[in-house]
Structure formats: structure tokens, C-alpha cells
Amino acid sequence: xxxxxxxxxxxxxxxxxxxxxxxxxxxxxxxxxxxxxxxxxxxxxxxxxxxxxxxxxxxxxxxxxxxxxxxxxxxxxxxxxxxxxxxxxxxxxxx
Numbered sequence: 009x010x011x012x013x014x015x016x017x018x019x020x021x022x023x024x025x026x027x028x029x030x031x032x033x034x035x036x037x038x039x040x041x042x043x044x045x046x047x048x049x050x051x052x053x054x055x056x057x058x059x060x061x062x063x064x065x066x067x068x069x070x071x072x073x074x075x076x077x078x079x080x081x082x083x084x085x086x087x088x089x090x091x092x093x094x095x096x097x098x099x100x101x102x103x
Contacts, residue, residue, distance in 0.1 A: 017045075067094030 021028040035041040048056040050069060056062045059076050066074040066081065067090065074081040083091070 064094055064098070067091050068098035 019028050019031060031041065031043055034043060048062065048065065050065060053065075056065055062074060062076050063081070065071070066083070067086070072083050
């Protein structure tokens, strides 16, 4: 957050097995059992709720990678024309 605060959230294998496995795989790779997450939206827009919204947010921001369900999208592997079209159609309020 802007004020440097954080809210701890725990993930249990019983209630969210997919996310639990992802965090555990990250721990095995890095030795760190923590991940940082944030709300998935940009200033002035609602939180992302669909894969289409997620891809448009990904294409219109400086995000490098988007993972949604079983799909992993790397910005460098996307069609540059599509990424440019998404960026051209998005405007964000200045910070």
C-alpha cells in the first residue's frame, strides 16, 4: 500500500489447493514460502473479473506475465499489433 502497510493472508491446501500448490512450488524454487499479491486493477478501473479484462489490463500495463487458470502469457510472446491496439485504447489517471 501507499502507506507501506500490508495485510497477511493465509492459504490452506484444503480450501485453495491450486494456489497452495503454486506457493509451495515457488518455495521449492526460491526457498521463500511467501508471495505478494495485490488487487488486479489499475487506478480508475474496476477489479478484473473476466479473462478478457485480465488480458486487456495485461496488454495495457507494464506487466510482463499474466497467468490465468492454465494459461501463462508472456508479454514478449504476444502479437505486438494487438498489444499496441490495447495500449492505444486505454488511458489511466496520473499517479
